[in-house]
Amino acid sequence: MxxxxxxxxxxxxxxxxxxxxxxxxxxxxxxxxxxxxxxxxxxxxxxxxxxxxxASKSDVLWSGLDARIEQALTAISNLGSDAGGAELRAILVRVMTDFAPDPLALALRNATVMGLEEELVRDTGLRQARLAAGIAEAACRADIGAIRADILGAAYAAALMSSLRVWAERGAGSGSLEALLNEAMSDVHELPWRI
Known part of the structure; x- marks a missing residue:
């Protein structure tokens, strides 16, 4: 049959x-x-x-990035105690590699028209905090003090989320998201992984 x-x-x-x-x-x-x-x-x-x-209406916007963040958090949690900033930055670049324009990019670019400003601020903050916590935990495992680890986590997570927002607002086809992230992370380099 x-x-x-x-x-x-x-x-x-x-x-x-x-x-x-x-x-x-x-x-x-x-x-x-x-x-x-x-x-x-x-x-x-x-x-x-x-x-x-x-899972929800909001998930339509975030599911693509959430899957990438989940993969990054798994890779970050697997970093050994001898890991450094270069390994972390490579993981974060993979989050943005081949990130095609998607519903989130459209929402970031059209937040006002869509009436999404508050929703995007809240939801971005949740993802940024989650990523920052994972990075801070990895930094602590690498014998970085808790305060410095928290600062590094917050800075790297902000670099990733800010790069995505700026890329989307400029128009997703106008430049490389990976280049923006690398530029943002070079700013974080002022906070070296190790002293």
Missing amino acids: INEPRAGRPRASSRETLAEAACELFLEQGYGSTSVADITQRAGVSRSSFFNYF
Whole structure:
């Protein structure tokens, strides 16, 4: 018996279809005025399909970066006690490598139109704090004092999140995100990993 293809959208495209529908609606009517039901109706999929891909409306914006941050935190937690700033910076650059324009970049560029300013500040802060804590823990394992480790964690996390914001605001196709991050991290170099 030959298997017939299943009806409906291919699984790989439903996520992108939902994200595209969400971004269109956020631009048209604002983030706060857009419901999950609006998004699923625009995308032509069921509510359960939405929750197969996203935990919340906010997750539409952040899921791509969150996956990259999770990979970075795993790599950072695996740094040995002899690790230095170069190893950390390489991990952070991988977060931004091949980062294509996505719903988050669109939201950062159009935050005012989408009514997302407060949401983005809060959600950026959560991710920045999480990344800073992971970096600070790695610094402590490398025998860096707690205060200096916290400062380094905050500085590197801010460099990453700020680079992403500036890149998106300039227009994601206008330059290299990795170059922006490397420039930002060179500013952090004034706080050397080791004294």
